[in-house]
Amino acid sequence: MSSIIKLKGKGVTKIIKSKVMLSPLAGVTDKIFRKLVRKWAPDSLLFTEMINATSLKKGYGIQKIDQLGLEHGPIGVQIFDNRPYAVSEAAKLAEDSGAFLIDINMGCPVKKISKKGGGSALIKDRLLAIELVKRVSNAVKVPVTVKTRLGWDNKQENIEEFLLNLQDSGAAMITIHGRTRKEGFSGTADWGMIGRIKELLEIPVIANGDIKNPKDALNCLKKTNADGLMVGRGILGSPWKLGEIDYAIKELIGFKEPNIEEKLLLIIEHLDELIKEKGTHGLLIARKHISWTCKNFPQATKLRNNLVRAIDADEVKQLINKTIETLNTDQKLLI
Ligand SMILES: Cc1cc2nc3c(=O)[nH]c(=O)nc-3n(C[C@H](O)[C@H](O)[C@H](O)COP(=O)(O)O)c2cc1C
DSSP, X not given: OOOOEEEEOSSOEEEESOSXXXXXXXTTOSHHHHHHHHHHOTTSOEEEEEEEHHHHHHSTTGGGXXXXXXXXXXXXXXXXXXOHHHHHHHHHHHHHTTOSEEEEEXXXXXXXXXXXXXXXXXXXXXXXXXXXHHHHHHHOSXXXXXXXXXXXXXXXXXHHHHHHHHHHTTOSOEEEESSOTTTTTOSOOOHHHHHHHHHHXXXXXXXXXXOOSHHHHHHHHHHHOOSEEEESGGGTTOTTHHHHHHHHHTTOOOOOOOOHHHHHHHHHHHHHHHHHHHTTHHHHHHHXXXXXXXXXXXXXXXXXXXXXXXXXXXXXXXXXXXXXXXXXXXXXXXX
């Protein structure tokens, strides 16, 4: 099975050497988290959090795309907005900063965004969505892609025609979260429907929804025949998961999941980076990652409860180091 995805931009063809990608996740996939994911997934396309076009233009969102070109491996910038001019301008800024591609968010169900016509509202405003893709792909040389859902509120909306129109307008790849906007995160992602869409489109189709581990990934590839997969919630607390899935898809053996001690040390590494970048506010951000990572071993619940109450980074480190000291050799080797 080829592990390569080819994307066409204006006069350029870009190649991704992995079938598994990191979802854009607001509040999670910042450059510090991406750096952790990258350790295990050198070839994968990783996405930024969704970024509002205005915030880039006005400068206050600029730190989210700062020096993307210096990161190792391909980074996609996801933009949300419904104004073709604003998205085109933001896309140019992201391209100048080293974005591998620009993704337009056409799936976000959050009311604050869809009420203003962005995110999933674009599934309803199809002419505007088409105009957006046309204008943005004319504004930049890098590929322009779309991430969307199976529909607004039901599956009879002829989403296939919409996606074919986006393809004809210049979209270089389409990622489909296998749920409608109304479904939110309920039920299970409809991989069957993604498979039917894959048959229709010529551009790469990326399947998304409910892929948490190598087994899900291989099942989803089999069921959809998709060109690639995107992992969202499965990465929370497990930044190695993308690499683990990449290994399975490439049929490589010997992937080494971090053991308990390594996972605890990873929390310290993440925290240190957050504090360096964001000062004491970094601890607040670290707390949610701590609760996602610190699980599935005997002392996890007690440690997690103590860690999220720790008042500063030193206390977090002390608690973790003390726990590592109490792990016996067998536990240290456990994953
Ligand atoms: C915390 C969180 C933040 C998200 N932020 C974004 C986002 O910024 N842009 C986007 O297109 N989707 C976003 N999503 C949706 C995911 O990218 C993905 O489509 C969805 O979670 C389904 O994939 P999964 O089952 O692998 O999680 C977010 C989801 C979660 C849980």
